[in-house]
Structures are given as structure tokens and as C-alpha cells.
Amino acid sequence: MLLIQCACCAAELGLSSGKKCGRCSTRYCGPECQVQHWKEGGHDTLCKKIKKSGGAEQYNANKKYTEAVTVAAEKCADDTKGQTCYICTQALHWKTKEGLVRGCACRGTSGVAHVSCLAEQAKILVAEAVENNLDWKVKNERWVRWCECSMCKQGYHGLVKCALGWACWKTYLGRPETDKIYVMAMNTLGSGLDETGRHAEALVVKKAELSMQLRRGAPASSILAAQTNLANTYQYLGRLEHSLQLERDVYDGSLRLLGEEHRDTIISVNNLAATLFKLKRFEEAKSLLRKIMPVARRVLGENYELTIAMRMSYAQSLYNDEGATLDDLHEAVTLLEENERIARRVFGGAHPLAMQMEHDLKKARAKLRAHEIAEAMLATTLGDA
Structure with missing residues (x-):
């Protein structure tokens, strides 16, 4: 299912094309590659071992x-x-x-x-x-x-x-x-593959998962979950428009099927907001997060990983927006400071979420200081005038 390349020439085979070794099911794009791999690629010595392994x-x-x-x-x-x-x-x-x-x-x-x-x-x-x-x-x-x-x-x-x-x-x-x-x-x-940055490999797995769910006539909730997984990997790979379309579909479907307070609906909002953030569509991201953050706190709790991640996403959208006001930057810094303390207490300082918030907090503070200095200089200039 997940071996999608010819073992000899590495040509992409998709999920079903090509042919397999009759003994061990190693995949090839055709008989020529299969023969070559047997004679020159070492498959003659590995075939029995692979079969014995399953x-x-x-x-x-x-x-x-x-x-x-x-x-x-x-x-x-x-x-x-x-x-x-x-x-x-x-x-x-x-x-x-x-x-x-x-x-x-x-x-x-x-x-x-x-x-x-x-x-x-x-x-x-x-x-x-x-x-x-x-x-x-x-x-x-x-x-x-x-x-x-x-x-x-x-x-x-x-x-x-x-x-x-x-x-x-x-x-x-x-x-x-x-x-x-x-x-x-x-x-x-x-x-697990996504977690370690192996997104191209994860994409193969998640495409296979969605295709399989559709073939087996899985429930709508399972299809939505598979679409969410695939959209996340598209986002990691920078294919943001692919991700955005899937995430909009998942959010709409989750609202209809599960309602606003379901955990999967809350996840779909967070995923959609993350892609909007990467596309620099900050106002839309902030609007979504403002709407769903109180729901996440009420349903999941303040210490839940998703709640913490959503608050971080909202703060990121605040301080990264080129049109951010001084109040926006103060809000972002305050939110990140509170969130970092929660994350360190719940997950420990070595957790990726805590480390990301530490990084964001440094950037938000730097942007706040720069904004305060710029406003102070402007005020001095106007006063001199």
C-alpha cells in the first residue's frame, strides 16, 4: 500500500500500477526493471528474506x-x-x-x-x-x-x-x-512522519488513507478526518491553496455533522486559521479564532493542548499583521506570556509547543518595543514642531 516506487528505477507507481514480484511482492514499473533488479540490484539474495519477513x-x-x-x-x-x-x-x-x-x-x-x-x-x-x-x-x-x-x-x-x-x-x-x-x-x-518533517512520505500515507476510506464507504466523520490529515500535510509542504480548500470543506462539513462544540469542529477551525495565517490573511484568521476560542476553553479546558495551540495561533496573527496597532501587540505579548507559562507547566519546556511559544514571545516583544520606540519618536517630533 505504501511502497509506491519501482524498487529498481524509483519511478512513481501510485497505489496500484506496475507489477509485483510473485514471491515477495516487491513492486516494479515493468518486467525489465524486475529482471534488472534480480540480476544487478541484489534482489536475488533478498527475495527469500523479504518473503520470510511477511x-x-x-x-x-x-x-x-x-x-x-x-x-x-x-x-x-x-x-x-x-x-x-x-x-x-x-x-x-x-x-x-x-x-x-x-x-x-x-x-x-x-x-x-x-x-x-x-x-x-x-x-x-x-x-x-x-x-x-x-x-x-x-x-x-x-x-x-x-x-x-x-x-x-x-x-x-x-x-x-x-x-x-x-x-x-x-x-x-x-x-x-x-x-x-x-x-x-x-x-x-x-x-509520526509529519512530526519529524518527513512530509512527502506522510503525503503518500494520507492520500492512501483518504482513498481507502472512500473505497470502503466510510462514515462522513471518517472522511472528514482523513481530509483533515491530508490538508495538514499539504500545509506543511507549502501547498496552501490545496490545504485551504480541503480545510474549508472540512469545517463546513464538521459544523453540519457535529456542531460547533465538537472537538473535531474545533480542530478544523484551528487548521483553517493556520493556513489563513500562512497565506497572510490575518483578519480572517483572527475572526475565526475569536469565535471558537471561548468554545475551546469551555469544552476542552484551559490546559488542553488544542486550546493552548489556538491561543498561540491568535497571538501569532495579531503580531504578524503589518497593520497591528500598539494595543494588538500588547495583547499578543500578554497572551503569549500567559500561554507559555501554561504550556511549560503542562508539557515541560522541551515540548515543541512550549518552544514555539518562547520563539514567538521573543518576536512579539521585539515588535512591540520597535512600535513603542517609533511612536515615542513620532510624539517627540510632533512636540518639537
Whole structure:
């Protein structure tokens, strides 16, 4: 599903064109490339190994997962030095020999673990729900463990989120398209890729997710969610007009289907405002955010990540607007100062949201100072006149 290039010449194949190796399902644009790859590309020695792993898609996912875990552990090495996994209590994993990671809001000695231990916990919880035929509310609650720390209850971020995305995908990719868990795994992988800036790869995943949801006749809410995921990646890639059209459709659809106070509707407003901001359509972005921020605070709470992100987006729209008044800049600085304190308390200073707000606060303060100096100079000049 996600291997969309010829293994020999790297030509784009889309989701269905080309041909596959009859043994291991490695994809090619045609028989010429397949023969060449067998003779010159090393496929003659890899074919049996790939088949034994479960086929080309599984082999690729296993490989990407191992690479992602290694990179994440290396990145977290200083933070986790001298500590042990809170799940298996070992510093070095007994089987994989991987190092430790921490990519949540935990601090001190909390939240340190091996990616494989986190993945195993999530896998067991979901498997129990499936085997006992529990309802989807419970399954969704269990699924959260793939994305959220069980200790601080905050989402994973950065390289750890990406590694868990690959862990999730390699666990469930053998399920049929019609299985909701297969779709959820694809979504988790796409989010993890976006988290580490691998947006071109995420775009492949999210296009496949939307196409699959349409094929299987998924509910309107699932289609809206897939469109939202795709729009986010278009935004990351700078394809803002593509993103804007999708986000308008999602916002309108969410209002009709779910109502203003639903979490997904609030998310759709935040996504739409973010794209409007990047297009420098600040007035429209501010208007949307003014309308929905009180709803987010009431429904989700002041400390919820989305509420904090929306307040940050509103402050960004205030101070980046070329027509910003002195009052606008004061409001932006005050809002960012309050928001940064909340973010640091809830997520810790290393969280991307807290770090982004620190960056925004410096810029907003600088712009405020420049505006105050300019007004003071103007007042002096007029007074002298």
C-alpha cells in the first residue's frame, strides 16, 4: 500500500500500477526493471528474506521501524543517561539492545522507556479489547496508548512519535483494508512522519488513507478526518491553496455533522486559521479564532493542548499583521506570556509547543518595543514642531 516506487528505477507507481514480484511482492514499473533488479540490484539474495519477513511492505516497515528507534534513542541519550525503562526496568533492552527514549511531558526520572516496550504495551491493550469484543469506545481508549504517555497523559512528539508510528504500522499492516484498526494504524504512521518533517512520505500515507476510506464507504466523520490529515500535510509542504480548500470543506462539513462544540469542529477551525495565517490573511484568521476560542476553553479546558495551540495561533496573527496597532501587540505579548507559562507547566519546556511559544514571545516583544520606540519618536517630533 505504501511502497509506491519501482524498487529498481524509483519511478512513481501510485497505489496500484506496475507489477509485483510473485514471491515477495516487491513492486516494479515493468518486467525489465524486475529482471534488472534480480540480476544487478541484489534482489536475488533478498527475495527469500523479504518473503520470510511477511512481504515487501512488512519488510520495509520493519526496517524503517528499526532505523527510527535507533535515531530516537540517540537523540534522547543525554536526557535518559543513567536511567532505566519504567516498563521492563532495564537500561538496555534485553532483546533488541535498543536505548531509552522520552518524548512526552514527563520530567525527571518519569516517562523513560524503550520504544519496543511502549509498543508492546499498546499492542497488548488493543489485542485484549479486540479478543474480548469490547465496543469501539473502549478500543479507541486503548488505542490512545500508541500516541499518548500513560503517565503524564500527554501526546508523544518528535522522533519518539515517529518511531511509534512505524511500530504501529508494522504491527497492523497485515490486516484487511476493511478493518478499522488498519486505517487507524495508517493514520498513526502519517502523523509520526509529519512530526519529524518527513512530509512527502506522510503525503503518500494520507492520500492512501483518504482513498481507502472512500473505497470502503466510510462514515462522513471518517472522511472528514482523513481530509483533515491530508490538508495538514499539504500545509506543511507549502501547498496552501490545496490545504485551504480541503480545510474549508472540512469545517463546513464538521459544523453540519457535529456542531460547533465538537472537538473535531474545533480542530478544523484551528487548521483553517493556520493556513489563513500562512497565506497572510490575518483578519480572517483572527475572526475565526475569536469565535471558537471561548468554545475551546469551555469544552476542552484551559490546559488542553488544542486550546493552548489556538491561543498561540491568535497571538501569532495579531503580531504578524503589518497593520497591528500598539494595543494588538500588547495583547499578543500578554497572551503569549500567559500561554507559555501554561504550556511549560503542562508539557515541560522541551515540548515543541512550549518552544514555539518562547520563539514567538521573543518576536512579539521585539515588535512591540520597535512600535513603542517609533511612536515615542513620532510624539517627540510632533512636540518639537
